[in-house]
Amino acid sequence: MTKEIHDPAILTSTAEAATGRAEVQRQEALIKTGALQDAIFNSANFSSIATDAQGVIQIFNVGAERMLGYAAADVVNKITPADISDPQEVVARAKALSAELETPITPGFEALVFKASRGIEDIYELTYIRKDGTRFPAVVSVTALRDAQDAIIGYLLIGTDNTARKQVEEEQKVLDQRLRDQQFYTRSLFESNIDALMATDPRGIISDCNRQMEVLTGCTRDELIGSPFKNYFTDQERAEASIKQVLSEKKITNYELTARSRDGKETTVSYNATTFFDRERRLQGVFAAARDITERIALDLVLKQKNAELESANNELEDFAYSVSHDLRAPLRAIDGFSRKVVTNYGERLDEEGRRLVQVVRDNAQRMGHLIDNLLAFSRMGRRELVLQPLDMDAMVTGVVDELRAAEPTRSIEFACAPLPCARGDAALMRQVWVNLLGNAVKFSRRRPSAHIEVGGRTQGGECLYWVKDDGAGFDMQYAGKLFGVFQRLHREDEFEGVGCGLAIVARILQRHHGRIWGEGKPDAGATMHFALPLAQAGDQASEART
Amino acid sequence: MMNTKEQELQILLVEDNPADAEMTMDALRLGRQVNQVQWVKDGAEALELLLGRGDESAAAARRLRLVLLDLRLPRVDGLDVLRALRADERTRRLPVVVLTSSHEEVDVVRAYDLGANSYLVKPVESEAFMAAMVELGLYWMLLNKAPGDTK
Known part of the structure; x- marks a missing residue:
């Protein structure tokens, strides 16, 4: 294909020199190539730029005019394609090619066609700069044009506007990023949960877990995934039963299990678990969250102990109240009884004030008796069994x-x-x-x-x-x-x-x-x-x- | 009705508190029973007197008409005294009146379960206390008929 594309000037001079049968064939070829040339020249969707060996533009087709905003007359015999390319990209390309091919390549037109000049098929992406200074991404295919002696007489650069594809690529990139963000978000929720989270398949084989689960079991995520859930608990039967219960009842709540980590540390956890499904509502397995309740259980125990202590202290206090009030009665009785005896036996020797004073003693002894009776009643109230x-x-x-x-x-x-x-x-x-x-x-x-x-x-x-x-x-x-x-x-x-x-x-x-x-x-x-x-x-x- | 002059009637008072003992005997004196009261200060002494070896204690048990028993006693507790008296043939039917400061239902129930004949809470007020003691002495010594009493 490349050999049939020639500079019109060359083609013309070749045609003029042709004779006889060869002439006829050439004419036919000319018609063919001319048609091809026309097609290329008039193609609006491909920019076709042909240069001479030095890179000076010789042909600038309709597509090139449309894409780049130059008229052919603006560029033909005036500039090289390097002049309408992003200069930094040209420099970068020169540097990259120099490294790749281990030969110094000048940043400029040479960088655009060097591979093609060595007969290497070369298609690359490049940013073209329009006449108005705007840019667009292009994919450029470069071919060397050679004469009959295989000497390079020019280059053909066919370019397509890559904007649409670039846009699609950009959008794809954004979507990919969004997907990654979404996955990261979901994962980070999973990982940052304070509970040990885990998914198992319906057989109870762990299919996913978070960092807390690693802490709980002392095993890595890789070790956990693929292993049976029950392995990490002191009571494996009960652990297995929990999975069965979730499968039959769709969920379990506050299911207590004791996890045993690799180093033997035991943690009491409370499990909440549900079944989970894919988009087609097919059962995928069990999703379970385990909360460390060791502390709560320890607190419960302390609370129980404290309650028992309190109760025993209360009982002691009530026993004390009982015993004290009991023992206080006897001396009170003596105070009252002997005061009375004073009045009975010695009343005649006491004056009125003396008798009044003894009566005060007796009144107070009796009042204290009432106090004690009530204290006893109060203490009985606390000890009595309620019916x-x-x-x-x-x-x-x-x-x-x-x-x-x-x-x-x-x-x-x-x-x-x-x-x-x-x-x-x-x-x-x-x-x-x-x-x-x-x-x-x-x-x-x-x-x-x-x-x-x-x-x-x-x-x-x-x-x-x-x-x-x-x-x-x-x-x-x-x-x-x-x-x-x-x-x-x-x-x-x-x-x-x-x-x-x-x-x-x-x-x-x-x-x-x-x-x-x-x-x-x-x-x-x-x-x-x-x-x-x-x-x-x-x-x-x-x-x-x-x- | 018994004739007090014909028989030497005996009351045993088991009481560790001297004040309570004195007041009890004061009250019994009012009821003219004082000469027949013997006072011991704890449960062990009571058991020694009633159930000890020798003719002395047997005679004491025979002459006795009533035991006034405090519950909270040093050494042998009142309820243990009661249990021992009820376990012995000589004192099985001897009237025992529990005379205590305890209002507690458990004490009352246990005393009756062990065979107490009566349960009296000593009133704090001395008039009430005296009145209760006088009546108690009269009732148990004069009105109550015990097994073996002659007409």
Whole structure:
């Protein structure tokens, strides 16, 4: 093909010199080559530039004009193709070729055609510069033009505009980069997870895992992938069962296993795992995340120990309270008894003040006896085993109110009892709650000519709420914090008798029922005591009874 | 009803606290029982007196009509005394009244399980205490009929 492409001037002179049969053949060839030449010359999609041996442009076809923006007249016999190429690329190409072919090659036209001049087929990419200075990427094929003696008489550079392909390549590059970014993002999520993550096939063979999994097992990712998941756990059967369970139930949660790493370190982990599928919804295997719960288990253990210690300390305290109050009784009895004996045996020798003083001793001994009795009652409250059952609060309140009325036959007390929600609790203890609250209401409303006591209740927010409201002496809210303390009183002994244990006992009973109590009041304007019990839930009897 | 002059009636008071013992005997004196009270200060002494070897203790057991037993005693605890008395043929049916400071339900139950005839919590208030002791002495020494009592 290359040999049929010739300089028109040469072709013409050759035609003129032809004669005879050879002449006819040449004419035919001329027609053929002329047609070829025309085709090349007029091709709009290929730039065809022919030069002389020195590189000076001789032919600049329509395609070249269109691509480069020069008219043929602008360039023919004036410049070489190097002049319309990116100069830096030309220099770079010269340098590269010099190295490749181990011969010095001048940056310039020689660099563009050197390979072709040595008969080497040469196609390369090059940036052409248009007349207006803009650039475009081109793919250039270079062929040497030779005369009959095989001497080089010029070069033909056929170029195509590579812009579109370059663009596609660029887009591909961007897409590839985006894909790599996406993969990196996904992978980094996988790797930076604090849980040990792992995928297995349906047989439980690890197909992927993250860095945490390497830490957990002490094995590298390469060692892990392809090996059975169960190998890395103390209880392999249980580990294998977890995979089966995921496959049959689609997921498992908080499945505890103990991982054993290569160096023997054991870590208790809690597994959450699900099955995963490809785009066609075909089962691919199990994706599992293991969280290290060693610390949590250790904390649980500490908590259990602390609870046990606390319980034992509580028991000791209660035993102590019991024993102290028990042992305190005997000396009290002696104080009271012997004071009395003084009065009985020596009363005649005492004056009135002497007898009064002995009486003070006796009063205080007796008061201390009451304190001890209440302390004992309070301590018993904490130790008693709860027997939970449904409670008819209406009946309970009615019973307590009747008793209180009977104990105060001379007083005018109006009780208003609204229907109360039923609750669950220990009947004897809950009755004590009502006795103490209603008893207080009766006691502290003593100064009213006619006392009004209201009892009400409702369920609200998972709780049964109850209240007892009186119009008695009330209390100052700034002392509300003292309401529920043992031996804490908000009234003087000479105003209202009592040792200050009633509400402490109520609070303790409610605490043991997981309930709560609070009060509100105003001096001389009555008090309202509220308490709340959790709504009974099915099956909670056993757990509550232990507390 | 028994005639107090015909028989020498005996009460054994097992009490480690001298003040309580004195007050108990004061009260029994009010009920005119004081001359028949013997006081021992712990459980071991009580067991030695009642169940020890020799004629002395056998005679003591025979003459005895009532034991007033404190629960918290040095050496041998009150409940152990009760257990030993009930295990011995001579004192199996001897009326024993537990006289203690303990309100505890477990103590009450254990005392009755071991065969106590009565359980009395000593009141702190001396009037109540005295009244209880007087009544107790009268009831057990005069009103109660024990096995082997003659008309």
